[in-house]
Amino acid sequence: MIISPSVLSANFLELGKDVEMLNESQAEWIHFDVMDGMFVPNISFGLPVLQHVNKIAKKVLDVHLMIEDPGRYIDAFKQAGAEILTVHYEACTHLHRTVQQIHQSGMKAGVSLNPHTPISVLEEIIEDVDVVLLMSVNPGFGGQKFIERTYDKVKQLKAMIVERNSKAIIEIDGGVNLETGAKLKECGVDAVVAGSFVFNSENPSETIAKLKAL
Numbered sequence: 001m002i003i004s005p006s007v008l009s010a011n012f013l014e015l016g017k018d019v020e021m022l023n024e025s026q027a028e029w030i031h032f033d034v035m036d037g038m039f040v041p042n043i044s045f046g047l048p049v050l051q052h053v054n055k056i057a058k059k060v061l062d063v064h065l066m067i068e069d070p071g072r073y074i075d076a077f078k079q080a081g082a083e084i085l086t087v088h089y090e091a092c093t094h095l096h097r098t099v100q101q102i103h104q105s106g107m108k109a110g111v112s113l114n115p116h117t118p119i120s121v122l123e124e125i126i127e128d129v130d131v132v133l134l135m136s137v138n139p140g141f142g143g144q145k146f147i148e149r150t151y152d153k154v155k156q157l158k159a160m161i162v163e164r165n166s167k168a169i170i171e172i173d174g175g176v177n178l179e180t181g182a183k184l185k186e187c188g189v190d191a192v193v194a195g196s197f198v199f200n201s202e203n204p205s206e207t208i209a210k211l212k213a214l
Contacts, residue, residue, distance in 0.1 A: 005194055007019070021204060083107060
């Protein structure tokens with residue numbers, strides 16, 4: 001699986017050092033959670049922080065927009081360094097248009113679903129997206145407990161991808177650890193986001209290696 005550590009759980013006073021650690025680790029992506037305090041009940045960080053991270057990051061910048069009306073900022077996030085841009089199904093009135101705009105900007109397009117949102121909403125767009133990010137916790141805060149129903153959703157999504165001959169990969173965000181990670185891999189998950197599990201461990205680089213070895 002692709003490992004995408006979330007810098008939401010990093011030490012912001014030492015963010016440069018944490019990004020350098022990720023550069024040297026076995027992680028392929030760096031996950032960047034953008035929250036606006038409206039779509040989710042938390043405010044994180046935005047374009048200026050991404051621009052600075054981009055100056056030193058050697059890994060793919062995997063940007064997850066948990067914001068209202070994300071279409072307004074597509075070009076800005078491309079210019080700031082995003083290589084994968086994921087928007088929420090629940091935040092997009094015209095999802096197909098937003099996915100088109102992301103592709104036209106030269107980025108891979110991801111669509112994220114909240115825990116309560118059924119997989120069926122992706123039926124009309126599954127061939128057009130590069131990543132489907134399933135939230136396995138309620139978005140907004142790190143460190144939450146994994147929602148067990150996610151395993152069934154992964155299996156449903158995998159079946160849809162195969163049936164429709166989509167090239168979309170499945171990414172999971174929330175409550176990922178060695179136990180849930182192993183089960184997710186068995187279900188067909190391609191990428192996992194790990195925040196507090198990585199950055200709160202004694203040796204984050206070693207923790208990433210353990211996830212990678214699942």
